[in-house]
Amino acid sequence: QAKVAGKGCYRFYSKAMDQAVERRVQLEEELRGAWDRGEMSLLYQPIFRLADNRLMGAEALCRWNHPRLGVVPPSVFIEVAEQSGLIESLGRHVLVRACQDAAGWRQPGDEAPFVSVNISPRQLRSGDLPDVVASAMRGSGLEPAQLHLELTETAVLGDEVQASALLSRLRATGVKIWLDDFGTGFSGLSHLRRVPVDGVKIDRSFVADVLRDPDDLALTSAIIAMAHSLGITVVAEGIEAEGQFAVLRERGCDQGQGFWLGRPMAATEIGAAFTAER
Ligand code: C2E
Ligand code: MG
Ligand code: MG
Ligand code: MG
Numbered sequence: 001q002a003k004v005a006g007k008g009c010y011r012f013y014s015k016a017m018d019q020a021v022e023r024r025v026q027l028e029e030e031l032r033g034a035w036d037r038g039e040m041s042l043l044y045q046p047i048f049r050l051a052d053n054r055l056m057g058a059e060a061l062c063r064w065n066h067p068r069l070g071v072v073p074p075s076v077f078i079e080v081a082e083q084s085g086l087i088e089s090l091g092r093h094v095l096v097r098a099c100q101d102a103a104g105w106r107q108p109g110d111e112a113p114f115v116s117v118n119i120s121p122r123q124l125r126s127g128d129l130p131d132v133v134a135s136a137m138r139g140s141g142l143e144p145a146q147l148h149l150e151l152t153e154t155a156v157l158g159d160e161v162q163a164s165a166l167l168s169r170l171r172a173t174g175v176k177i178w179l180d181d182f183g184t185g186f187s188g189l190s191h192l193r194r195v196p197v198d199g200v201k202i203d204r205s206f207v208a209d210v211l212r213d214p215d216d217l218a219l220t221s222a223i224i225a226m227a228h229s230l231g232i233t234v235v236a237e238g239i240e241a242e243g244q245f246a247v248l249r250e251r252g253c254d255q256g257q258g259f260w261l262g263r264p265m266a267a268t269e270i271g272a273a274f275t276a277e278r
Contacts, residue, residue: 204238
Protein backbone atom coordinates (compact mmCIF):
# COMPACT_ATOMS: atom_id res chain seq x y z
CA GLN A 1 0.00 0.00 0.00
CA ALA A 2 2.74 2.37 1.00
CA LYS A 3 4.50 1.44 -2.19
CA VAL A 4 1.50 2.41 -4.28
CA ALA A 5 1.16 5.71 -2.42
CA GLY A 6 4.88 6.21 -2.82
CA LYS A 7 4.65 5.65 -6.52
CA GLY A 8 1.75 8.04 -6.77
CA CYS A 9 3.68 10.58 -4.80
CA TYR A 10 6.67 10.16 -7.00
CA ARG A 11 4.64 10.68 -10.13
CA PHE A 12 2.98 13.75 -8.60
CA TYR A 13 6.21 15.38 -7.53
CA SER A 14 7.91 14.54 -10.76
CA LYS A 15 5.14 16.19 -12.72
CA ALA A 16 5.25 19.25 -10.49
CA MET A 17 8.98 19.38 -10.92
CA ASP A 18 8.69 19.13 -14.69
CA GLN A 19 6.31 22.05 -14.64
CA ALA A 20 8.64 24.08 -12.47
CA VAL A 21 11.53 23.39 -14.82
CA GLU A 22 9.38 24.29 -17.80
CA ARG A 23 8.30 27.56 -16.23
CA ARG A 24 11.87 28.37 -15.45
CA VAL A 25 13.07 27.66 -18.98
CA GLN A 26 10.27 29.81 -20.33
CA LEU A 27 11.07 32.64 -17.91
CA GLU A 28 14.68 32.49 -19.00
CA GLU A 29 13.66 32.66 -22.67
CA GLU A 30 11.44 35.66 -21.97
CA LEU A 31 14.09 37.37 -19.89
CA ARG A 32 16.46 37.20 -22.84
CA GLY A 33 15.94 40.48 -24.68
CA ALA A 34 13.50 41.84 -22.09
CA TRP A 35 15.66 44.94 -21.59
CA ASP A 36 15.80 45.64 -25.32
CA ARG A 37 12.04 45.26 -25.59
CA GLY A 38 11.69 47.95 -22.93
CA GLU A 39 10.18 45.64 -20.31
CA MET A 40 12.78 46.37 -17.63
CA SER A 41 12.93 49.53 -15.59
CA LEU A 42 14.69 50.91 -12.54
CA LEU A 43 13.05 52.30 -9.44
CA TYR A 44 15.03 54.33 -6.92
CA GLN A 45 14.61 54.07 -3.18
CA PRO A 46 15.79 57.13 -1.23
CA ILE A 47 18.54 56.81 1.41
CA PHE A 48 18.66 59.40 4.19
CA ARG A 49 21.22 60.57 6.74
CA LEU A 50 19.59 59.77 10.05
CA ALA A 51 21.09 62.64 12.07
CA ASP A 52 19.34 65.36 10.06
CA ASN A 53 17.12 63.53 7.53
CA ARG A 54 19.14 64.77 4.58
CA LEU A 55 18.49 62.82 1.37
CA MET A 56 21.91 61.40 0.47
CA GLY A 57 21.31 59.10 -2.46
CA ALA A 58 19.17 56.27 -3.76
CA GLU A 59 19.38 52.56 -4.49
CA ALA A 60 18.53 51.38 -8.00
CA LEU A 61 16.08 48.46 -7.92
CA CYS A 62 15.25 46.57 -11.08
CA ARG A 63 11.68 45.75 -12.15
CA TRP A 64 10.46 43.50 -14.95
CA ASN A 65 7.15 44.49 -16.43
CA HIS A 66 6.26 41.19 -18.04
CA PRO A 67 3.64 41.46 -20.83
CA ARG A 68 1.65 38.49 -19.51
CA LEU A 69 2.59 38.11 -15.83
CA GLY A 70 2.66 41.78 -14.88
CA VAL A 71 5.41 43.06 -12.60
CA VAL A 72 7.80 40.21 -11.79
CA PRO A 73 9.85 40.93 -8.64
CA PRO A 74 13.65 40.67 -8.64
CA SER A 75 13.40 37.85 -6.10
CA VAL A 76 12.15 35.75 -9.04
CA PHE A 77 14.10 36.95 -12.05
CA ILE A 78 17.50 37.86 -10.61
CA GLU A 79 18.09 34.23 -9.68
CA VAL A 80 17.13 33.08 -13.18
CA ALA A 81 19.37 35.74 -14.67
CA GLU A 82 22.20 34.75 -12.38
CA GLN A 83 22.00 31.03 -13.16
CA SER A 84 21.57 31.46 -16.89
CA GLY A 85 24.32 34.05 -17.23
CA LEU A 86 21.87 36.68 -18.49
CA ILE A 87 22.78 38.77 -15.44
CA GLU A 88 25.95 39.92 -17.17
CA SER A 89 24.15 41.85 -19.90
CA LEU A 90 21.27 42.84 -17.62
CA GLY A 91 23.78 44.11 -15.05
CA ARG A 92 25.54 46.19 -17.71
CA HIS A 93 22.27 47.81 -18.76
CA VAL A 94 21.39 48.53 -15.13
CA LEU A 95 24.75 50.20 -14.50
CA VAL A 96 24.56 52.34 -17.61
CA ARG A 97 21.00 53.47 -16.87
CA ALA A 98 21.64 54.12 -13.18
CA CYS A 99 24.71 56.27 -13.97
CA GLN A 100 22.77 58.20 -16.62
CA ASP A 101 19.85 58.85 -14.30
CA ALA A 102 22.04 59.84 -11.34
CA ALA A 103 24.16 62.20 -13.46
CA GLY A 104 21.03 64.35 -13.79
CA TRP A 105 20.35 64.59 -10.05
CA ARG A 106 20.94 68.07 -8.68
CA GLN A 107 20.92 68.91 -5.02
CA PRO A 108 21.83 72.04 -3.10
CA GLY A 109 24.65 71.52 -0.59
CA ASP A 110 28.16 70.20 -0.58
CA GLU A 111 27.86 66.47 -1.26
CA ALA A 112 26.59 65.26 -4.62
CA PRO A 113 23.90 62.56 -4.38
CA PHE A 114 24.97 58.94 -4.89
CA VAL A 115 23.36 56.05 -6.70
CA SER A 116 23.74 52.57 -5.29
CA VAL A 117 23.68 49.63 -7.72
CA ASN A 118 23.33 45.95 -6.80
CA ILE A 119 26.01 43.69 -8.25
CA SER A 120 25.36 39.95 -8.32
CA PRO A 121 27.96 37.34 -7.39
CA ARG A 122 28.34 36.29 -11.01
CA GLN A 123 29.09 39.84 -12.12
CA LEU A 124 31.73 40.04 -9.43
CA ARG A 125 33.31 36.78 -10.57
CA SER A 126 33.21 37.59 -14.27
CA GLY A 127 36.40 39.67 -14.09
CA ASP A 128 35.36 42.47 -16.45
CA LEU A 129 33.42 44.35 -13.77
CA PRO A 130 35.99 47.19 -13.53
CA ASP A 131 35.72 47.73 -17.31
CA VAL A 132 31.94 47.57 -17.25
CA VAL A 133 31.83 50.11 -14.41
CA ALA A 134 34.36 52.41 -16.05
CA SER A 135 32.52 52.45 -19.34
CA ALA A 136 29.14 53.09 -17.68
CA MET A 137 30.63 56.03 -15.80
CA ARG A 138 32.51 57.46 -18.75
CA GLY A 139 29.34 57.60 -20.80
CA SER A 140 27.39 59.43 -18.11
CA GLY A 141 29.76 62.02 -16.67
CA LEU A 142 28.98 60.84 -13.15
CA GLU A 143 31.74 61.39 -10.58
CA PRO A 144 33.17 58.04 -9.39
CA ALA A 145 32.37 58.77 -5.73
CA GLN A 146 28.70 59.14 -6.71
CA LEU A 147 28.54 55.45 -7.62
CA HIS A 148 28.15 52.83 -4.91
CA LEU A 149 28.34 49.14 -5.74
CA GLU A 150 26.37 46.84 -3.42
CA LEU A 151 27.81 43.38 -3.05
CA THR A 152 26.49 40.73 -0.74
CA GLU A 153 28.64 39.42 2.03
CA THR A 154 28.40 35.89 0.66
CA ALA A 155 29.51 36.91 -2.84
CA VAL A 156 32.60 38.55 -1.47
CA LEU A 157 33.42 35.72 0.88
CA GLY A 158 33.28 33.01 -1.75
CA ASP A 159 36.77 33.95 -2.79
CA GLU A 160 38.03 36.52 -0.39
CA VAL A 161 41.48 36.95 -1.87
CA GLN A 162 40.34 37.46 -5.45
CA ALA A 163 37.40 39.60 -4.36
CA SER A 164 39.67 41.82 -2.27
CA ALA A 165 41.96 42.44 -5.23
CA LEU A 166 39.01 43.30 -7.46
CA LEU A 167 37.44 45.55 -4.85
CA SER A 168 40.73 47.37 -4.33
CA ARG A 169 40.95 48.00 -8.07
CA LEU A 170 37.43 49.38 -8.13
CA ARG A 171 37.97 51.53 -5.07
CA ALA A 172 41.13 52.96 -6.56
CA THR A 173 38.95 54.51 -9.26
CA GLY A 174 36.94 56.32 -6.59
CA VAL A 175 33.84 54.11 -6.68
CA LYS A 176 32.46 53.15 -3.25
CA ILE A 177 31.93 49.55 -2.18
CA TRP A 178 29.07 48.59 0.12
CA LEU A 179 28.34 45.21 1.68
CA ASP A 180 24.63 44.47 1.29
CA ASP A 181 22.44 42.35 3.59
CA PHE A 182 25.18 42.57 6.18
CA GLY A 183 24.90 40.26 9.16
CA THR A 184 23.09 37.44 7.38
CA GLY A 185 26.19 35.64 6.15
CA PHE A 186 27.44 34.82 9.66
CA SER A 187 30.85 35.85 8.38
CA GLY A 188 30.76 38.64 10.79
CA LEU A 189 32.73 41.58 11.71
CA SER A 190 36.24 40.16 11.46
CA HIS A 191 35.96 40.16 7.66
CA LEU A 192 35.64 43.90 7.63
CA ARG A 193 39.32 44.09 8.44
CA ARG A 194 40.35 42.08 5.39
CA VAL A 195 37.86 43.11 2.73
CA PRO A 196 38.17 46.72 1.62
CA VAL A 197 34.71 48.30 1.86
CA ASP A 198 33.34 51.79 2.41
CA GLY A 199 30.04 50.85 3.94
CA VAL A 200 27.80 48.10 5.25
CA LYS A 201 24.04 47.82 4.96
CA ILE A 202 22.57 46.13 7.99
CA ASP A 203 20.09 43.54 6.77
CA ARG A 204 16.46 44.32 7.32
CA SER A 205 15.90 41.14 9.32
CA PHE A 206 17.87 42.78 12.16
CA VAL A 207 16.15 46.10 11.75
CA ALA A 208 12.75 44.39 11.87
CA ASP A 209 13.39 43.20 15.42
CA VAL A 210 15.51 45.93 17.00
CA LEU A 211 12.62 47.10 19.15
CA ARG A 212 11.50 43.64 20.27
CA ASP A 213 14.62 41.52 20.45
CA PRO A 214 17.46 42.70 22.71
CA ASP A 215 19.87 40.38 20.86
CA ASP A 216 19.17 42.04 17.53
CA LEU A 217 19.61 45.45 19.10
CA ALA A 218 22.90 44.35 20.68
CA LEU A 219 24.13 42.91 17.40
CA THR A 220 23.11 46.01 15.47
CA SER A 221 24.88 48.24 18.00
CA ALA A 222 27.99 46.06 17.77
CA ILE A 223 28.01 46.27 13.96
CA ILE A 224 27.73 50.07 14.15
CA ALA A 225 30.52 50.39 16.73
CA MET A 226 32.85 48.00 14.93
CA ALA A 227 32.24 49.56 11.51
CA HIS A 228 32.84 53.05 12.89
CA SER A 229 36.09 52.02 14.53
CA LEU A 230 37.22 50.92 11.06
CA GLY A 231 35.99 54.09 9.39
CA ILE A 232 33.13 52.30 7.64
CA THR A 233 29.73 53.94 7.09
CA VAL A 234 26.60 52.10 8.27
CA VAL A 235 23.22 52.09 6.53
CA ALA A 236 20.17 50.34 7.98
CA GLU A 237 17.75 48.85 5.46
CA GLY A 238 14.10 48.01 5.90
CA ILE A 239 13.14 50.79 8.33
CA GLU A 240 9.37 50.40 8.49
CA ALA A 241 8.49 52.32 11.64
CA GLU A 242 9.41 55.51 13.44
CA GLY A 243 10.56 53.56 16.50
CA GLN A 244 13.13 51.68 14.45
CA PHE A 245 14.34 54.92 12.92
CA ALA A 246 14.67 56.52 16.36
CA VAL A 247 16.61 53.71 17.99
CA LEU A 248 18.97 53.37 15.02
CA ARG A 249 19.67 57.08 15.02
CA GLU A 250 20.23 57.00 18.75
CA ARG A 251 22.75 54.15 18.30
CA GLY A 252 24.68 56.23 15.79
CA CYS A 253 23.67 54.49 12.56
CA ASP A 254 24.69 56.86 9.76
CA GLN A 255 22.04 56.37 7.10
CA GLY A 256 18.75 54.58 6.58
CA GLN A 257 16.40 53.27 3.96
CA GLY A 258 12.94 51.74 4.27
CA PHE A 259 9.26 52.04 3.53
CA TRP A 260 8.75 54.41 6.49
CA LEU A 261 11.31 56.81 5.01
CA GLY A 262 10.46 56.36 1.35
CA ARG A 263 9.31 53.73 -1.15
CA PRO A 264 11.13 52.87 -4.35
CA MET A 265 10.03 55.44 -6.97
CA ALA A 266 10.43 56.31 -10.63
CA ALA A 267 13.55 58.13 -11.86
CA THR A 268 11.70 61.41 -12.47
CA GLU A 269 10.24 61.32 -8.97
CA ILE A 270 13.56 60.80 -7.19
CA GLY A 271 15.11 63.49 -9.38
CA ALA A 272 12.47 65.93 -8.16
CA ALA A 273 13.05 64.85 -4.55
CA PHE A 274 16.73 65.83 -4.80
CA THR A 275 15.89 69.19 -6.30
CA ALA A 276 13.38 69.87 -3.54
CA GLU A 277 15.97 69.26 -0.78
CA ARG A 278 17.22 72.31 0.97
P1 C2E B 1 18.36 44.52 -1.66
O1 C2E B 1 19.53 44.98 -2.45
O2 C2E B 1 18.60 44.15 -0.25
O3 C2E B 1 17.28 45.67 -1.81
C1 C2E B 1 16.40 46.04 -0.80
C2 C2E B 1 15.05 45.37 -0.99
O4 C2E B 1 14.27 45.61 0.17
C3 C2E B 1 14.25 45.92 -2.17
O5 C2E B 1 13.45 44.85 -2.67
C4 C2E B 1 13.38 46.96 -1.48
O6 C2E B 1 12.20 47.27 -2.20
C5 C2E B 1 13.07 46.25 -0.20
N1 C2E B 1 12.73 47.18 0.88
C6 C2E B 1 13.13 48.46 1.04
N2 C2E B 1 12.62 49.00 2.17
C7 C2E B 1 11.88 48.02 2.75
C8 C2E B 1 11.08 47.96 3.95
O7 C2E B 1 10.96 48.92 4.72
N3 C2E B 1 10.47 46.78 4.21
C9 C2E B 1 10.58 45.70 3.39
N4 C2E B 1 9.94 44.59 3.71
N5 C2E B 1 11.32 45.73 2.24
C10 C2E B 1 11.96 46.87 1.93
P2 C2E B 1 13.36 44.51 -4.21
O8 C2E B 1 13.34 45.78 -5.02
O9 C2E B 1 12.24 43.54 -4.37
O10 C2E B 1 14.73 43.80 -4.50
C11 C2E B 1 15.04 42.57 -3.92
C12 C2E B 1 16.47 42.19 -4.16
O11 C2E B 1 16.70 41.96 -5.56
C13 C2E B 1 17.46 43.28 -3.79
O12 C2E B 1 17.68 43.23 -2.39
C14 C2E B 1 18.66 42.89 -4.61
O13 C2E B 1 19.40 41.88 -3.96
C15 C2E B 1 18.03 42.30 -5.84
N6 C2E B 1 18.08 43.28 -6.94
C16 C2E B 1 17.23 44.30 -7.23
N7 C2E B 1 17.62 44.98 -8.32
C17 C2E B 1 18.76 44.39 -8.75
C18 C2E B 1 19.68 44.63 -9.83
O14 C2E B 1 19.53 45.57 -10.63
N8 C2E B 1 20.75 43.79 -9.94
C19 C2E B 1 20.97 42.77 -9.06
N9 C2E B 1 22.05 41.97 -9.23
N10 C2E B 1 20.14 42.51 -8.03
C20 C2E B 1 19.06 43.31 -7.86
MG1 MG C 1 20.90 46.31 -2.25
MG1 MG D 1 19.98 44.69 1.10
MG1 MG E 1 17.88 42.37 1.87
